[in-house]
Ligand SMILES: CC(C)[C@H](C(=O)O)[C@@H](O)C(=O)O
């Protein structure tokens with residue numbers, strides 16, 4: 208029997224409630240897998256922890272993330288609690304940096320035509336993956352401290368060869384595995400920005416390593432338009448940190464919003480899986496948060512663990528979610544439905 | 560009689576053809592206005608000029624832009640013609656910088672429900688204005704030259720107090736004039752970036768100068784999602800250069816694409832009006848380009864000239880476009896229609 212150690216970081220707001228439900232789902236999956244068990248360990252992180260200890264990402268939590276097989280994360284931060292420099296408490300950014308989680312993998316999949324604001328797309332007809340570089344780009348200078356007397360402020364976008372190589376390779380590998388259109392589109396702004404000319408140059412080098420995959424380029428502004436007018440042109444998109452942040456929210460909007468969009472922050476030796484939504488303090492504790500993105504993130508985690516039984520479990524979750532969402536009445540309130548966080552999870556457990 | 564001198568910069572690809580059609584429309588308007596005449600002067604700019612003289616924005620053209628009452632611009636650049644540094648020929652960026660055109664005003668208006676990819680919006684139900692800071696932000700370092708041997712590349716996002724003050728004031732003035740929801744939303748990333756913490760601080764100062772206008776904030780990633788799921792929450796949006804570039808294309812996508820989206824680059828003493836689309840070399844010369852964005856840009860120009868007769872002319876163009884687009888069959892091929900550039904302009908002339 209193989210045991211996987213999963214660090215569970217519930218975090219703030221609705222984070223812990225959706226995490227709890229995903230652990231329920233994973234327990235059910237575990238009971239159906241052969242010779243695989245999960246060892247869940249809860250750890251403190253986020254605003255709650257910051258208030259108690261002054262450190263939103265305590266050393267013990269970080270060490271647990273390092274030594275675990277994977278990390279399941281709920282949500283972190285609260286809009287009204289900020290660091291003295293005015294920025295929000297976002298230890299997920301520290302995790303990305305300190306664990307070298309260079310690839311923010313954000314699959315976008317339409318489960319039911321009722322969920323998309325776009326005309327004319329049926330279930331499965333929106334289906335692509337956005338890969339966001341997550342360790343540099345415009346987030347590179349995020350530790351900068353603002354001089355309160357200055358008349359200007361700066362941020363720096365950094366694109367390095369190493370970070371670009373690894374994230375582009377990840378994108379091409381995902382395109383190969385998906386076996387769909389087998390296409391990777393670089394989203395850049397190489398018509399204006401030097402850093403993006405460089406990004407494109409390195410991307411083209413990586414493209415040459417994957418002759419079986421089609422590579423193309425699209426400017427970030429045009430790609431925002433294409434996402435609403437022709438999302439089917441994309442298979443795997445890869446882009447800079449800030450662009451990826453913007454486009455992945457937009458893309459999530461196409462398939463139901465943040466409550467439907469899972470994500471995985473992938474590194475060479477560690478990975479963190481979390482829903483794309485935030486901590487939603489307005490509905491925290493009410494039991495109405497949408498746990499779908501969290502469950503789909505748990506499925507991504509199983510897939511990433513790279514064990515045939517876990518992969519089977521990942522597919523069981525994906526299929527169960529698809530089955531439940533096929534009925535447009537089975538939705539939480541954010542999607543116009545009436546089910547609670549627990550009730551929709553019950554449906555998924557039934558469907559497994 | 561008041562004479563307005565209009566510099567006409569056709570530029571590349573479909574630029575000259577759509578410009579010609581707008582001059583036709585403006586001539587028709589002129590014939591209906593009292594004591595106002597237009598003096599159109601064509602000037603060279605863009606790739607064509609770069610090939611001939613090595614300078615995409617010749618001094619004579621720049622001087623004409625400075626001394627005219629307004630500039631009407633078609634489109635510039637061709638994807639396959641680049642400067643030695645790998646970037647595209649985009650003299651509109653130089654115009655923005657050198658003429659101090661700090662506010663990229665991009666009105667988004669749905670003329671017909673057939674034109675939006677979104678479910679459930681009728682004509683007029685998507686209606687907001689995006690104001691893009693156009694002289695700094697992430698475009699600040701665009702003249703940087705890439706070191707071909709370097710293993711990293713950088714761009715700098717600069718937010719200055721002066722540029723932020725003027726663009727925010729413009730946004731609040733537009734909200735006041737529109738007389739709609741009377742709301743300005745700052746689109747930022749103040750949860751992560753110092754430059755955006757600063758942007759927000761200055762925005763809040765300006766907001767205090769406009770007590771009759773509601774001010775709020777929205778993160779750029781969330782606003783990309785809201786644009787597809789709830790565009791009605793916005794009235795006037797104001798944002799940094801790069802964010803504005805991305806969001807304005809997205810927004811144009813909501814109302815028909817780049818062929819439907821006008822823009823004005825506004826400065827203290829000069830202004831340039833151009834469609835949001837590019838030079839579309841694939842259809843240049845075929846007579847099928849969509850001139851609607853160009854005509855609406857010409858209307859914006861008339862409105863900006865700030866003369867009661869010109870304002871009346873602006874409304875005549877807007878109304879004529881609305882009348883023509885009310886019939887979903889009256890469209891150019893990019894919108895699934897069959898009319899040529901000239902034919903749809905004929906319809907607009909009839910409607911005036
Ligand atoms: C909360 C925020 C810091 C974070 C980011 O900007 O990366 C979020 O938007 C995301 O996409 O994970």
Ligand SMILES: CC(C)[C@H](C(=O)O)[C@@H](O)C(=O)O
Pocket residue numbers: 398399428636649652804
């Ligand atoms: C062509 C390009 C340089 C330009 C920009 O990025 O500003 C365009 O996208 C725009 O929005 O006007």
